[in-house]
Amino acid sequence: MSNHQGTEKKLDLSVNIAGVTLNNPITTASGTFSAYESGAFYNLNELGAMITKGVANIPWDGNPTPRIAETYGGMLNAVGLQNPGIDYFIAHELPYLRQFDTKIIVNVAGRSIEDYCEVAEKLNGTAADMLEVNISCPNVKKGGIGFGTHSEMAAKVTKEVRRVSKKPIIIKLTPNVTDITEIAKAVEAEGADAVSLINTLLGMKIDVHRKKPVLANKMGGFSGPAIKPVAVRMVYQVRRAVNIPIIGLGGIMTGEDVAEFIMAGADAVSVGTAAFVNPTAPADIKNELIEYMQKYNFKSLKEIREAFTE
Amino acid sequence: MSNHQGTEKKLDLSVNIAGVTLNNPITTASGTFSAYESGAFYNLNELGAMITKGVANIPWDGNPTPRIAETYGGMLNAVGLQNPGIDYFIAHELPYLRQFDTKIIVNVAGRSIEDYCEVAEKLNGTAADMLEVNISCPNVKKGGIGFGTHSEMAAKVTKEVRRVSKKPIIIKLTPNVTDITEIAKAVEAEGADAVSLINTLLGMKIDVHRKKPVLANKMGGFSGPAIKPVAVRMVYQVRRAVNIPIIGLGGIMTGEDVAEFIMAGADAVSVGTAAFVNPTAPADIKNELIEYMQKYNFKSLKEIREAFTE
Amino acid sequence: MCKKTVIEAKIIQNQEIAQGVYRMVLSAPEIAAGASCGQFVNLYPKAKHTLLPRPISICEIGEDTLTLVYGVVGEGTREFAGYNAGETIRVSSAIGTGFKPQKTKTAVLVGGGIGVPPLVELAKQMSGEKIAVIGFRDEPFLKEELEKAGAKVYIATDSGKTGFKGNVIELIQEQGISGDYFYSCGPKVMLKALAAYCESINTPVQVSLEERMGCGYGACVGCVCKIKENTETGYEHKKVCKDGPVFLGSEVVWDE
């Protein structure tokens, strides 16, 4: 292990996403992070960025319980995007986030294109550094079909949000599609500044003792280390299909997992379910990434990416 | 635990799939079973049916190695359907299979519709009880796009194989699609006698120490307990979309997992990766299913299915 | 700033105290120091295919120790039951909003099954008269601990094997047990019935709820319950792991 910092070139973890510089590539996956609660366990200044829970134009009540189920190496959730609405968020949550020396990425939810646009517009004057637009929400106007599963709809949301927003926008893609590169190309063409992937797979668990689905909502979003091979594959595919930055996520548990996503083509990453297994996971994973880089004498994320040969 | 067999109604594990009666719902997932090698570990008469490795019209060489990678709670394979071709299969493998008191389901691979039909025709006069048509293979004539990811192509294969085959045909569906019910409905409409699902998810793993993909083929089929929530969800969805029997698979490791698939809507199941973790898995899982049924006093698979409430 | 933590705590004792019910005593001074009655800790299984924390109520808080009592119901608790004294387990700081002991004349503590444990520390924290009414399917546990904490203990069992045959509410009515404040933890059906009973006799009750958790520390909104609020729907989804697990029986929407 070579470890001669100071004399040599210094280790640089920073990454630029659509003009915004993150101190390091570790961000918090939307819906698995709360600044107040997570910050009780580790120093949030360690993060490259905080990605918030999804926020909609009005408060959403979310789904009935149980909302959570554990699976083999993974979990299901059907929180249903419970959130207090953008006005409350701007008034009561955003000010708290501003105290930290890290970037703020606001995850945006919506049931119609107008919903998304309303949130994006309201965030224009605020401290938010970027928006992450979650297009996995069902489009209620189109009978509940996910925006993210059809390239025309994905393109449409991107176009309209891009038009009204003054911030860089990241489009968050769902893995529940036949060809994710098609969706990625569609949103890139309409001005997405970056994409993040993957959102949760759609899964289900039945309790054979109670003889009913574990989740009140029956199906839910499947996340955690179990799904990592799908996420890595999709990041790899999308990297070869678009030129905009990629935030990679899905099952990241260790610093080496981060390196895996970077080699597959990610510019930054998000840590989600890992923070349930270990509340300090994002900070720990950042330190493990540094150890990994020191072991192989990588000085930047770019060097990791370039070391990958197919 | 009530266990008064003999005096009460007897436990009946049998199931009828498209006119073929299996003694029990446990079959072996294609590609994870070899009668000679698996039969060295347990009595093959315990199976409801043996599903063979994929067989094509001519021998296939398969992919370069490494073909196998382990993932968190799962695995990837890129065997590439190595097989000795249908003539060799009929001459040298089928006769060996006939000695067992269980059903024979031959999994059929192809790179064009003609390939599939040739195999199906050659099996007409043989001891095969049913065919399982693997439509996840890439269609070389259409630039390598999977037959199983487009409903028109899936329908076309089904129609042609149904026309030439004198045996019941099961169409094996891939999970790498936006809407699996659409494909299931398309193949049902063209005469599929049953569907089996799921085949493997598409996944990838990168070795961050060697800095290259683990599989020589880069991407591979993702299987094992990690993927079970996706499989259960798809069986549940397809059960509500078609009327033909379903063979459910994907991550089954225990008798309770079998019950879970049956509650979701499966008529029978296949055990795949579990037989790598434990070579006697199919037989053990059958016994665990019996224990589960005794615990809840279920006398048939139908009673399990009907006990499920949403 | 980092006021919460997860530590590897040494197991001092892990002993079966009733069939399938274990008492685990942990050496965890820093966690014990910050804990109060009715809060819970998260226990993390070692098996890597089981990811999520297991929330377990704090049964007793010692100077340097925490006592937990848990029932074996699934993979995680089965793993915990296999630990020996001397081994370690990952455990979080005490979490949530617990019981708020009131200065009243007679407190009635009502517990059902694996909901009995948090009542022990509660009883220890309260002066004044206290009556514990605890129900089990078959086999009671923690009776002595409650008595040591100064409570008069009544026992009900479904089977009638020990104590009163029936449930705790029937026992309360049969024995004419009364008090000016109720506290309770147990299965939802029991809590719901008790909340209705307390309303009928116009006596306040604090109830400790359970819900499936994701993070176990307030970040994921996985573990909510419906608490009456002046909103359009008449309730708000509050987090069991943070706003609870203890709520007033009168503020809970008992719909299911």
Added chain:
Amino acid sequence: MCKKTVIEAKIIQNQEIAQGVYRMVLSAPEIAAGASCGQFVNLYPKAKHTLLPRPISICEIGEDTLTLVYGVVGEGTREFAGYNAGETIRVSSAIGTGFKPQKTKTAVLVGGGIGVPPLVELAKQMSGEKIAVIGFRDEPFLKEELEKAGAKVYIATDSGKTGFKGNVIELIQEQGISGDYFYSCGPKVMLKALAAYCESINTPVQVSLEERMGCGYGACVGCVCKIKENTETGYEHKKVCKDGPVFLGSEVVWDE
């Protein structure tokens, strides 16, 4: 009919014999009885997130015991290294087609690193003169065992810390070691070079190959290597776990 099995075998010894290299002795009479040199067993990790068997060559076959020697390289072998004598491990019957000891005058056994272990049982099975040439990065192991089996042992290390500085083929050439039959196990680059060397000196060599495995018992066709055959491509994919791990050096297609 069921001629193969997986058993829970008792661990008699599990001891570090070089840095990161362990000797594990298992009590497994039924498996020992059916084993021959150059075969391997599958060891199954207990951790449920690691599913696949770990193939480990048989180092020595006792009356009632099997000796394995393994290096710690990843999650599975790290788990194995943590076991204590008295614990159990799941282990399969002996699998595959091993070495076929030939009746020759002088046998040369060439091993590289963690490929050395199967040469010990091979040496024990052979009468006649035997020379072992074994290479390591830094720290040799199994020298005494090979000597006890009657072999004259030459050692090479990459670092030159012990024995000859260089690789085994350089050592063979430097020392003018020769024999009428070679046997080898080790990294693919070494085997490939040795096969070329043996061809050049017109001496047969048996080589033991490695490949990533799915089932580990011949069912999945995951673990193939290319063996020369009279086919269109000039080779056939054969299973390392069944047709091998030992093949003739001359029949292997050494393309990568």
